[in-house]
Amino acid sequence: MSRAQEGRKPTKMVPVPSHSIIPERDIDKSPILECSHLGIDFGGLRAVDDFNLTIGRTEIAGLIGPNGAGKTTVFNLLTKVYQPTRGTILLDGKDTSGKTTVQINRMGIARTFQNIRLFSNLSVEDNVKIGLHNQERYSAIEGVLRLPSYWKRERSAHERALELLSIFDMQDLANHKAGSLPYGAQRRLEIVRALATNPSLLLLDEPAAGMNPSETAELMDNIVKIRDTFQIAVMLIEHDMKLVMGICEGICVLNFGQIIAKGTPAEIQANPAVIEAYLGKRKEG
Amino acid sequence: MSNMGKRLTGMKRSTRTSMATYGMVILAYIVIQLIRGLRDGGVGPLLEGQLIPICAYVTMALALNLVVGISGELSLGHAGFMSIGAFAGCSMAMGLESVIPAAPLRLAAAMVFGAAVAAVLGFLIGIPVLRLNGDYLAIVTLAFGEIIKGVVTNIYLGLDSAGLHFSFLTNGNELLDGGKELIKGPVGVMNSERISTFTAGFILVMIALIVIFNLVNSRTGRAIMAARDNRIAAESVGISVTKYKMIAFATSAALAGAAGTLYGCSQVTFVATKFDFNTSILILVFVVLGGLGNMWGSVIAAAALTILPEALRQFQDYRMLVYAIVLILVMLATNNPTLQSFFARLFRRGGDDDDAAPRKGKLSRKEAAR
Ligand SMILES: Nc1ncnc2c1ncn2[C@@H]1O[C@H](COP(=O)(O)OP(=O)(O)OP(=O)(O)O)[C@@H](O)[C@H]1O
Ligand SMILES: [Mg+2]
Numbered sequence: 001m002s003r004a005q006e007g008r009k010p011t012k013m014v015p016v017p018s019h020s021i022i023p024e025r026d027i028d029k030s031p032i033l034e035c036s037h038l039g040i041d042f043g044g045l046r047a048v049d050d051f052n053l054t055i056g057r058t059e060i061a062g063l064i065g066p067n068g069a070g071k072t073t074v075f076n077l078l079t080k081v082y083q084p085t086r087g088t089i090l091l092d093g094k095d096t097s098g099k100t101t102v103q104i105n106r107m108g109i110a111r112t113f114q115n116i117r118l119f120s121n122l123s124v125e126d127n128v129k130i131g132l133h134n135q136e137r138y139s140a141i142e143g144v145l146r147l148p149s150y151w152k153r154e155r156s157a158h159e160r161a162l163e164l165l166s167i168f169d170m171q172d173l174a175n176h177k178a179g180s181l182p183y184g185a186q187r188r189l190e191i192v193r194a195l196a197t198n199p200s201l202l203l204l205d206e207p208a209a210g211m212n213p214s215e216t217a218e219l220m221d222n223i224v225k226i227r228d229t230f231q232i233a234v235m236l237i238e239h240d241m242k243l244v245m246g247i248c249e250g251i252c253v254l255n256f257g258q259i260i261a262k263g264t265p266a267e268i269q270a271n272p273a274v275i276e277a278y279l280g281k282r283k284e285g
Numbered sequence: 286m287s288n289m290g291k292r293l294t295g296m297k298r299s300t301r302t303s304m305a306t307y308g309m310v311i312l313a314y315i316v317i318q319l320i321r322g323l324r325d326g327g328v329g330p331l332l333e334g335q336l337i338p339i340c341a342y343v344t345m346a347l348a349l350n351l352v353v354g355i356s357g358e359l360s361l362g363h364a365g366f367m368s369i370g371a372f373a374g375c376s377m378a379m380g381l382e383s384v385i386p387a388a389p390l391r392l393a394a395a396m397v398f399g400a401a402v403a404a405v406l407g408f409l410i411g412i413p414v415l416r417l418n419g420d421y422l423a424i425v426t427l428a429f430g431e432i433i434k435g436v437v438t439n440i441y442l443g444l445d446s447a448g449l450h451f452s453f454l455t456n457g458n459e460l461l462d463g464g465k466e467l468i469k470g471p472v473g474v475m476n477s478e479r480i481s482t483f484t485a486g487f488i489l490v491m492i493a494l495i496v497i498f499n500l501v502n503s504r505t506g507r508a509i510m511a512a513r514d515n516r517i518a519a520e521s522v523g524i525s526v527t528k529y530k531m532i533a534f535a536t537s538a539a540l541a542g543a544a545g546t547l548y549g550c551s552q553v554t555f556v557a558t559k560f561d562f563n564t565s566i567l568i569l570v571f572v573v574l575g576g577l578g579n580m581w582g583s584v585i586a587a588a589a590l591t592i593l594p595e596a597l598r599q600f601q602d603y604r605m606l607v608y609a610i611v612l613i614l615v616m617l618a619t620n621n622p623t624l625q626s627f628f629a630r631l632f633r634r635g636g637d638d639d640d641a642a643p644r645k646g647k648l649s650r651k652e653a654a655r
Contacts, residue, residue: 079521105523117518119511130511133504134523140532143503144496150503158505197522 005072008224011249013264018052020262021250026056029094032108032201032233033078038087039079039257048257055201055250060227061235062248064268066277069151071256072114073236075203079111080104092200096244112190112197114206114237120179124170124189125176128161131196131258136160163194168222183210188219202226204236207242218239220247245269253277303498304451304580310494313588314487316465331595337551339591340632341367344544346571346581346587347493348537353569354578355501356533357513358415359423362430363568366538366558370545372437374399376467378550380444388480389605392550395480396489396543407535415530419515422534430565437557473556477596481551489547493540499581509533555593574615596602618648 013021031054038051048070055061063071076082080101089096091107119127136157138149165171168188187207208216220243227234238244245265253261255277268274321327349363380396385391414425443450445464468474500506511519512526519526549555575582597604
């Protein structure tokens with residue numbers, strides 16, 4: 001029986017400035033992410049406005065809200081796919097303004113995509129090795145001349161790729177073409193590829209979309225396992241309330257680009273504004 | 286199953302593809318050399334004159350395939366890099382005549398120089414263009430090819446005891462006694478000696494293959510293909526897309542430059558208009574026909590289509606018509622699903638996939654990351 005179905009003990013959450021809560025165990029460590037007054041406009045549309053959020057070092061945080069609320073846009077702001085119109089983002093206490101997507105990844109944010117973006121012509125193993133790009137380094141010249149550093153780094157990239165794939169028990173699929181995998185496996189591969197970049201904050205955009213209930217339960221276990229093993233923070237967007245309420249410690253609810261509630265799963269499920277905007281509609285909370 | 290067979294199926298598919306391609310080229314070289322050595326009249330006057338151009342065009346096709354197939358960018362001016370390599374390399378070869386008397390060494394130095402000049406130009410073009418998303422490289426390289434042709438047609442370069450003389454004027458340079466003109470504007474280059482050999486061409490093709498295969502099967506190659514397949518995903522894992530597109534483009538330009546030197550030094554004389562838009566398109570045809578990202582396909586297509594027009598001389602006026610018909614037939618045949626699955630079966634045994642598989646559809650554009 002999966003741990004997800006047994007139910008987890010709720011984490012004790014404590015308030016921090018910016019009206020957020022983080023797990024009590026993270027209170028002595030500086031938060032991994034602090035957003036203040038973050039916002040972006042698309043023409044006249046305020047897609048995200050006055051977004052304030054703090055996430056603890058090892059927290060699993062949820063970002064939920066109805067379709068079109070601006071959740072993915074928040075991820076795109078955090079990873080600088082879009083440059084924010086307003087506000088600041090501190091990653092590990094460091095200001096990220098003016099940084100590029102590439103620099104943000106090197107600073108410690110890795111992500112998956114709502115619409116899967118694998119390198120679908122390449123093998124599963126190569127997808128993970130591409131994630132290891134900045135971990136197992138050697139120059140183009142060393143690669144072309146196949147110097148000893150090439151063989152050494154390639155070997156260790158191969159081993160690390162298989163090791164990371166084994167988190168999801170996917171090491172046997174290493175030589176398959178990424179695009180030929182079933183949908184659920186593609187989502188898991190995206191998580192592995194993101195993890196390969198050695199992030200301190202992992203952003204998952206609807207990781208359970210298209211998965212069946214047993215796959216979802218397994219995914220929940222694995223997200224918790226990843227957090228425990230790598231001691232990183234995870235922020236996830238998800239419409240599956242069972243997943244969100246099951247593993248998220250702090251939840252932030254977005255509606256029309258505005259945060260309408262923050263709190264523990266229990267608080268969010270009892271929040272009338274949330275029920276009206278989101279949960280009430282789905283009758284799942 | 287033989288031991289050899291076991292080892293072959295045990296290898297990664299990418300390793301098998303590269304080994305097969307090296308083998309094919311080496312075998313072709315040995316066979317041609319044997320025929321030339323043993324048979325009266327060698328490979329015949331028709332093929333004999335085409336041996337070095339074939340090597341040059343095969344290298345050009347490989348170089349362009351690195352850009353189009355592996356990096357997913359379109360270049361419509363690769364003949365421009367060939368031109369640069371031919372003019373820079375051959376002037377260098379003539380200038381070094383007294384310094385390096387051994388022809389093979391002089392050719393090697395000339396090729397390195399031709400490659401370096403072409404790579405620098407490729408780099409300069411890449412700086413503004415490869416930052417952008419979309420088909421800008423095609424437009425800019427198209428213009429580049431035309432500009433190079435125009436500029437080189439008007440260059441007069443001479444060498445005498447006082448040093449190099451350079452001019453854009455039609456009356457050229459006034460040289461001291463014993464000086465020689467290296468580039469003579471629209472008349473082009475008159476080589477004092479044809480130093481290119483078939484063996485040099487073979488070595489260049491092998492170098493191009495090794496560079497490309499080793500690059501593709503390395504960290505750098507994976508980054509280039511990641512940038513091709515999904516720009517946003519590549520950036521999200523910390524890969525600088527511009528940098529890797531640049532590496533592919535500059536490497537390709539360098540190989541094209543070396544091919545240009547090889548070609549130039551095999552001719553008695555050549556002019557800048559030889560390397561025009563038609564030549565760029567011809568090389569692109571080799572790449573498309575051989576398959577995007579498919580290196581052995583490029584080798585075969587470039588070799589076959591370089592000989593074909595010569596072999597078709599017997600059709601006289603209908604030569605280009607027959608050439609076009611053959612091209613169309615080959616395209617139809619290679620797009621035939623039955624034939625495709627036949628070749629796919631031939632190569633797919635280990636279950637793993639071609640690292641250098643071409644991207645599907647058009648060049649990726651920046652869409653919102655969802
Ligand atoms: N690049 C863009 N240009 C213009 N409008 C955009 C852009 N990206 C997002 N939007 C708009 O911003 C709003 C928020 O979109 P977003 O994709 O963030 O929603 P979401 O909360 O992720 O929704 P879903 O649950 O459907 O994924 C939508 O109205 C969307 O149309
Ligand atoms: Mg979304």
